[in-house]
Amino acid sequence: MIPTQALVLTAGLGKRLRPLSNIRAKPAIPVAGEPLVHRLLRWLVGQGVRNAVLNLHHLPNTITGVIGDGSGLGLHIRYTWEPRLLGSAGGPRAMLPLLDACSTFIINGDTLTDMSLDRLAAEHKQSGARVTLAVVDNPDPLRYGGVIVDDKGWVREFLPPGQQASSKHFVGVQLVEPSVFDQLTLGEPASTVGGLYTDLVASEPRGIRAHRISGRFLDIGTPADYLKTSLALAPESGLSKLTGTGSHVDPSARLVRTAIWDQVTVEADCELTDCVITDGVQLPLGSRFTQQILLLQPGSVVPLVAPLVAKPTSSSEGATGV
Structure with a gap:
């Protein structure tokens, strides 16, 4: 048993x-x-x-x-x-x-x-x-x-x-x-x-x-791994599942291989490619990003932009995972 x-x-x-x-x-x-x-x-x-x-x-x-x-x-x-x-x-x-x-x-x-x-x-x-x-x-x-x-x-x-x-x-x-x-x-x-x-x-x-x-x-060890895995599982869950609860994406926006978390607003004519947009971010008209992470800092309404693929480090965190 x-x-x-x-x-x-x-x-x-x-x-x-x-x-x-x-x-x-x-x-x-x-x-x-x-x-x-x-x-x-x-x-x-x-x-x-x-x-x-x-x-x-x-x-x-x-x-x-x-x-x-x-x-x-x-x-x-x-x-x-x-x-x-x-x-x-x-x-x-x-x-x-x-x-x-x-x-x-x-x-x-x-x-x-x-x-x-x-x-x-x-x-x-x-x-x-x-x-x-x-x-x-x-x-x-x-x-x-x-x-x-x-x-x-x-x-x-x-x-x-x-x-x-x-x-x-x-x-x-x-x-x-x-x-x-x-x-x-x-x-x-x-x-x-x-x-x-x-x-x-x-x-x-x-x-x-x-x-x-x-x-x-x-594997979802890094942000790039995370996006790759989300995209791989999206066909099973439905492509709409890449857009989170309470989020709105204008029909004219163009999203390619991009994950949207909760309470996100993407206004008209935005273009996002290989991006992760985290909770609460609001993207104004015509925003364009490629291979970026957008996130809010506490107390700020202007999103911080970070690269999807970070520079390699010497960290061995999770080296064995055991």
Whole structure:
């Protein structure tokens, strides 16, 4: 029987997605018209999950305002609050006491996949692993951290981005035994990679299993990734879903590969190509933008313009995603 409870990690700052994540927490950002976390929870419900805990830190109201108590989705939702970020291991340590002490899914709050949780659960149970990670072939080892897996399916090492070695890429879905986290101090920050999971690999060769998936996995790490994914999902949701609630686009405006958030006004003869227009922006007659993000700063009615494709940085945030 598939586990029916999950932790959804929604407390992160979403640094790589800035400036979009300055407006809404990353899980609350609309993807083809539906907030990412709502889309994720709907997927969980469709696979039998009935209880979930979400952790909160950055712009929490943008998440709770979308999800509430979960009843609209057929879920029982509870929340934990992190005054300081507890990390990829410390967060689950604080969340697990709110659920039964049994096998539990842990889902990254920016996950978009159509993989089967039933198959993940079956391999986890059959292998006897304490943690089972869903993985795909690493699409870009220079950009993403890697997971080294032996020929029998056991995780042997975690690699930082920039490594040329052939590796797997963790897609943000895992199944764990809660006892793995018992050794951690409640309320103290802790990491999985470079901490709990790295130690587990060293101490228990059959502790962490890799479950290879063939399903779809979509990335929204950067603003350009976000727009690409929204456009990819728009045909499924309807192209009108690229325009948010309460927004008005003049019929004479020309929009090409552009996402419009909520309460946006686009006046006549505007031309927008490869753009993201965030909540509350008003574009006057004849505005023209290409590959730009437009957003409002607090107290201002004049939108700030930022490039869709930012200059590369040395940040390794989300390097492994585990």
